[in-house]
Amino acid sequence: MGSLSDKNYLNEFPGIWSWLTTLDHKRIGLMYLGAVMFFFLVGGIMALLMRLELFAPGGQIFSGDGYNQVLTYHGAIMVFMVIIPGIPAVLGNFFLPIQIGAKDVAFPKLNLASWYVFMSGALLAVTTFFTTKIDTGWTFYTPYSIRTQTAVVTMVLAVFIMGMSSILTGLNFIVTVHKLRAPGMTMFRIPLFVWAIYSTAIIQVLATPILGITVLLLAAEKILGIGVFDPKLGGDPVLFQHFFWFYSHPAVYIMILPAMGIISELIATFSRKTIFGYTAIAFSSIGIAAVSFFVWGHHMFVSGQSEFAGVVFSFITMLVGVPTAIKMFNWLATLYRGSISFEAPMLYALGFLFLFAIGGVTGIMLASIGLDVAFHDTYFVVAHFHYVMVGGTLMALMGGIYYWLPKMFGKMYNELWAQISFVFIFIGFNVTFFPQFILGEKGMPRRYFDYVIPYESLNRVSTVGSWLIAIGFVISLIVIIQSLRKGAKAPANPWGGKTLEWTVTSPPPHHNFDVEPVITAGPYEYR
Amino acid sequence: MNSDVTQIAQQVNSLYDFLLITSGIACAILIFGMIYFAVKYKRKTNNDKTPYISHNSFLEFLWSFIPLVIFMIVFAWGWIIYHEMRKFPKDSLEVHVTAKQWQWDFTYKSGKTSANEFYVPVNKPVKLIMTSMDVIHSFYIPSMKIKQDVVPGRYSALGFKAEKLGEFYVFCTEFCGTAHSAMMAKLKVVSQADYEKWLQETDEGLSMAQLGAKYYNEKGCVACHSLDGSKRVGPSWKGLFGMKDHEMEGGEKLIADENYIRTSILNSQDKIVKGYGPRSAMPAYQGQLNEKEVAALIEYIKELK
Ligand SMILES: [Cu+2]
Numbered sequence A: 001m002g003s004l005s006d007k008n009y010l011n012e013f014p015g016i017w018s019w020l021t022t023l024d025h026k027r028i029g030l031m032y033l034g035a036v037m038f039f040f041l042v043g044g045i046m047a048l049l050m051r052l053e054l055f056a057p058g059g060q061i062f063s064g065d066g067y068n069q070v071l072t073y074h075g076a077i078m079v080f081m082v083i084i085p086g087i088p089a090v091l092g093n094f095f096l097p098i099q100i101g102a103k104d105v106a107f108p109k110l111n112l113a114s115w116y117v118f119m120s121g122a123l124l125a126v127t128t129f130f131t132t133k134i135d136t137g138w139t140f141y142t143p144y145s146i147r148t149q150t151a152v153v154t155m156v157l158a159v160f161i162m163g164m165s166s167i168l169t170g171l172n173f174i175v176t177v178h179k180l181r182a183p184g185m186t187m188f189r190i191p192l193f194v195w196a197i198y199s200t201a202i203i204q205v206l207a208t209p210i211l212g213i214t215v216l217l218l219a220a221e222k223i224l225g226i227g228v229f230d231p232k233l234g235g236d237p238v239l240f241q242h243f244f245w246f247y248s249h250p251a252v253y254i255m256i257l258p259a260m261g262i263i264s265e266l267i268a269t270f271s272r273k274t275i276f277g278y279t280a281i282a283f284s285s286i287g288i289a290a291v292s293f294f295v296w297g298h299h300m301f302v303s304g305q306s307e308f309a310g311v312v313f314s315f316i317t318m319l320v321g322v323p324t325a326i327k328m329f330n331w332l333a334t335l336y337r338g339s340i341s342f343e344a345p346m347l348y349a350l351g352f353l354f355l356f357a358i359g360g361v362t363g364i365m366l367a368s369i370g371l372d373v374a375f376h377d378t379y380f381v382v383a384h385f386h387y388v389m390v391g392g393t394l395m396a397l398m399g400g401i402y403y404w405l406p407k408m409f410g411k412m413y414n415e416l417w418a419q420i421s422f423v424f425i426f427i428g429f430n431v432t433f434f435p436q437f438i439l440g441e442k443g444m445p446r447r448y449f450d451y452v453i454p455y456e457s458l459n460r461v462s463t464v465g466s467w468l469i470a471i472g473f474v475i476s477l478i479v480i481i482q483s484l485r486k487g488a489k490a491p492a493n494p495w496g497g498k499t500l501e502w503t504v505t506s507p508p509p510h511h512n513f514d515v516e517p518v519i520t521a522g523p524y525e526y527r
Numbered sequence B: 001m002n003s004d005v006t007q008i009a010q011q012v013n014s015l016y017d018f019l020l021i022t023s024g025i026a027c028a029i030l031i032f033g034m035i036y037f038a039v040k041y042k043r044k045t046n047n048d049k050t051p052y053i054s055h056n057s058f059l060e061f062l063w064s065f066i067p068l069v070i071f072m073i074v075f076a077w078g079w080i081i082y083h084e085m086r087k088f089p090k091d092s093l094e095v096h097v098t099a100k101q102w103q104w105d106f107t108y109k110s111g112k113t114s115a116n117e118f119y120v121p122v123n124k125p126v127k128l129i130m131t132s133m134d135v136i137h138s139f140y141i142p143s144m145k146i147k148q149d150v151v152p153g154r155y156s157a158l159g160f161k162a163e164k165l166g167e168f169y170v171f172c173t174e175f176c177g178t179a180h181s182a183m184m185a186k187l188k189v190v191s192q193a194d195y196e197k198w199l200q201e202t203d204e205g206l207s208m209a210q211l212g213a214k215y216y217n218e219k220g221c222v223a224c225h226s227l228d229g230s231k232r233v234g235p236s237w238k239g240l241f242g243m244k245d246h247e248m249e250g251g252e253k254l255i256a257d258e259n260y261i262r263t264s265i266l267n268s269q270d271k272i273v274k275g276y277g278p279r280s281a282m283p284a285y286q287g288q289l290n291e292k293e294v295a296a297l298i299e300y301i302k303e304l305k
């Protein structure tokens, strides 16, 4: 009986080699966690440098090219190496199998292979930083990306490889959810986190190949001179934008759906209450995933796309707002008559609701085609997607890490300092990004290394905010390291959660369950 | 910046105001609702009982339907404005715009050309017919709330009718490389009489240095070289002429004389000032400027002490 002895997945097999060859989904999740945290640190430093440059007009610490490079690496690292793998590959890997009562994912070897594929893609991307730093922005728009002398080919190959890893992970999760659910675990008894990861996996499998083909075409054009995108060779530069956003819009939901999954778990657990509208939340995940494939043109309202196309894309984009609104109100309704406590994970969940509300309504503004013409490619867009990606996804990831830290490592963290860290991040975030809405409304374009005087004071405020965020994350990093070093031993269920991971020891045994669980009720049975 | 310089800008602002109000209400419901519940239903004891509420069809209908109605209003409203933006009256004044890294060129029907600044008469519909020589740029007039991408290999169009006199910024809003943020132009809305006067304007009677000052703006030098000593994409021109021990990438030191400046303009990769390498961001102007223009620029630089 594993749970009666001291054996768990962390100590059952010792040595670095046992980690590098592990087939355990939990260990692979932690290996992703290490990588994602490292890349977040790098991308975060880039962000701080950018804000420092923008503290005043004119050149501060960079040349124009230097700034463009940092802006490209910040975007590419945060998108491809932090936000996309962040929740599914770390927390999804660790908890999806446990939450459905499985011993592991369906294809453990493929799961390990995905990690290696991801790491080789990421390392390849990093090599470009030491050769000719790429300066195209994370979007690689043609024909700029074709003409620039920087390492575009290496970078897009790296993106191709990381995309491959994303496809394999998605495939693994889909099969796991369909084939490995414990007896009695029907599709409508799986936790909402699993629904979210499952919907995300569908997008990963269907959309990522488009990105792969697009970047291969770009590489082929650069190496062989085939005219696909460059008008000089008879190509069409706007075609690239269609291809790119056909992936990258759904990718926005690869980034946000898992976050919504975490929020459902946190709100139910810390309110000790059944989630309101389980079915609606589950179906709205699937609904968002489906509709997300037909809205890419909202990135191209001013690209020269026909009025008809623009209007259709605007309309469909509005429709995505509905399931999103449903989720927000369902979470709010879950709080009603709950028994709410405010540990750090819940603070992050409430912070998410606050910030995502603002991110959501500004999304509707941008979806309205007449208004988007004014706001497109200004700081309004920058502010909007940071409210969604950082205020949304990153807040949820932080909440999820604190929520599951006791389960993953069997150690508690310092609650007070975790809450202080939240306060810094939350306030710093608003100080940094709210002024950017105003800057954008006043017309400041994005990706500007220099700006005219009227934009100075708001940029200053924004830069000061970035320092508060940095303090918050440094505190969090220390809290996590300290908890690993000398945190108190965590009980099996510190928060009173009802999903399956809280029924096993902290940390869980190697095979998750000593006895295969049999499920007789839904995931949030607080009654 | 004055926002009501065009009808369109006014319409965009009204839609934005409407959205600010509805969004404010929606956020207030969510955020204050959340805070209210959080305070009211704070955990009292560890054994609190919570009710089992799985769903409520009526409420769920309400909070899907009401947002949907608002979204549809916003969608239709945005569409109407967008449709207005893309109307080009038959009597529009047509101006050709050519974008290149990192400059805006304007050509009028009379043959008049200008760079990084252009004039239009007030109360006259204008249609810009735009294309790019290299990568994609985007023509954005913030105070008029309009923009349109400028794509190589095809024409795109942007229309507006300014109803107030004034000077307005034009920004490039599609990332286009080194001096993207310096790719600016000035739009000057003037009276019909002033506009016609400007169309007739020639270079006669200007001194060499005055001509140089004109080219400094028109040929795009202004994007990267300041006149006040501040560092931009390129080094400042202030006090440049006659500078001794002017250090290049690679350590060479030279005197900034006429020949040095000539080389730097026409073959910018030959001599690169220390700190701006290893490759110069500046395009080579060989074949783009004639002898008179180069000479005028040199005379202008001489005056910038
Ligand atoms: Cu999108």
Ligand SMILES: [Cu+2]
Pocket: B102, B136, B137, B138, B172, B173, B174, B175, B176, B180, B183
């Ligand atoms: Cu440009």
